[in-house]
Amino acid sequence: MPTHGHNVFELSEQQVQDSFHAYLQSSLAQVKAEKLIDAEMLGSAEGDLMITGPALCLYFAALRSVTYPPSVPLPRTSKSLPPIDLSPTNCPPAFIPFLRVWSNNVPAIQSLSPEHQHDLARIICGLESLSFPIPDNITRIAAELRAVSIEISQRRTFQERFGQDLQAAIDHDTTDGESASPGIGRRITASFVPPPSYETATTPSPSPQPSPRVSSYAFPEPEIPNLSGPSLTVPQSSSSSHSPSRTPSPSPPSPTVLPPDAPAIQIIRETLYACMAEVLSPTPSLQSLISSNPPRGYFATVSLAILCASTSSISPDGAVIGVTGQTLKLSECPREVRPLMSEFVGIGALAREIEEEDNEAAMELAQRDREIPEPRLQQVRRILENGLGAELESVRGGERSPSPEGRAVVFANRINALAMKMMSLPAFKERQRDIFKVLKGILGH
Structure with a gap:
């Protein structure tokens, strides 16, 4: 061509x-x-x-x-x-x-x-x-x-x-x-x-960085197929949170101690922040990423913390167990927080389902003296940390086999999407810079 x-x-x-x-x-x-x-x-x-x-x-x-x-x-x-x-x-x-x-x-x-x-x-x-x-x-x-x-x-x-x-x-x-807007004429x-600029997180009063000017280009209008069609409705979020959960593992102390009547979003937020330290401390590559590429490293840490917390901080009945012992049920969440809570619990349920499937497959392969593939959750963790490009390079290099139909990538995307939604909430934005300082302190930077 x-x-x-x-x-x-x-x-x-x-x-x-x-x-x-x-x-x-x-x-x-x-x-x-x-x-x-x-x-x-x-x-x-x-x-x-x-x-x-x-x-x-x-x-x-x-x-x-x-x-x-x-x-x-x-x-x-x-x-x-x-x-x-x-x-x-x-x-x-x-x-x-x-x-x-x-x-x-x-x-x-x-x-x-x-x-x-x-x-x-x-x-x-x-x-x-x-x-x-x-x-x-x-x-x-x-x-x-x-x-x-x-x-x-x-x-x-x-x-x-x-x-x-x-x-x-x-x-x-x-x-x-x-x-x-209809009837208003408002532009x-x-x-x-x-989000906050984490490169300046350790300075007392960071100055906002000006946005680069977007140049005007005489670019051709691409030929795009008609994507519209009948019944074009966005599917609603659903939760499959009825799977049993493992006993929650102890987490490092949270940067703050929440009062008993803390809002739901704060309980979720501080639970995630505690798990961020838990996933960061044993992972030198993640520590290096935060040092070399702060925005990417911080985002990867939040995503890995979501996977960690959704599997270790959920009770058998689907409630979030907070860092100071509070429990938060879906019915106790404000309406605007419930979709995030449902997705958080749903991610934990799917992680356990994937783990159970891999364990059953590993037992069958072991009985037939066949090689046992790497657990899919391990691949998901690498995608969350390093990105898809690095993961596919290792797959093409013969080090690992890709998951069927890209299931590991689909799951990693689901976790990353929730991380982006949570990080965009005011309750998270107001604490992100402080938490990043704490993480930098843990790393000794």
Whole structure:
């Protein structure tokens, strides 16, 4: 197949970032036009838009790719400049893991029928497929694109510009008045605010970092299949929290002592914070990650703490056992906290289910003198810490076997999505900088 704008030089990270955000704005605007999201949702950045948006951008890029190996034509800042592709030969080292996972999925995406490409896009958006059955690899592809999106969303440069991307999509083609609230005429403004800058967590009064200016590009509008369809409803969160739990293990002392009447979200928050120290202290690689890449390291620690707490701090009847002994039942949670609580308990139930399945399979293999594969939860922990790119490299290197249909990736994404939702809550944001100081203190930095 032809190469589009062959390049032998390495692109800068800034060039790739600018191009990605230009395409992200286009993708969000297109999805808004297809009625999968509306201006109000873009303005509030509700749900898991930080995951869905970049994942759709990667999906659209896969449909556009016409080279082998797959590459992405970058937006042209001037018609007089030659076309440039982002390819394995010129990709900055920081983005090679992302590009590798994406390029490995491009042939599979392009080989899908239009109907199944439609289903893939819906699954990326958290919607159910319209056709049945679907190919087994669609779930895995969607999970891997969302996993790359999660890693991209933890980059500080992305966080600082995401609000501008949302606003550009809100303002795109507003002649139909969709960017204004019905009956009010109010212009919708993107309310997304980046999380605290952990690099400055140890300074007394950190100064806010200015967001980079988003350049205007004359980029082509991608050809995107119609994603809209009948009964386009977002599935509601559900909990399968009836599985028995192991006896909770002791946790390190929490940075604060909660009063008996502490709000539900504080009990969940402090339980997670205690588990953060528990997962951090025996993991040198995680300690190094926090030192070298604070935002990514902090996020990985929160996600690993969710997995730890959901399996060790849940009672048999599905209540959270707080760090000071309080128990919190779902029925005691305020309505706005219940979805998080249900997902937290549900993650623990699924972790135990996966562990039981692996134990049963290991016993059967041992009886037949067959090699016992690595437990899937161990793979999940590595994905949470290192990202999908590093994990797939070890799989391709023959060190491990991938889980069927990408189940480990799907589960890791579920944990990461909950971490992102929790970290965006005011009750978590107000304590994140203090907790990061505590973690840095534990590491002796």
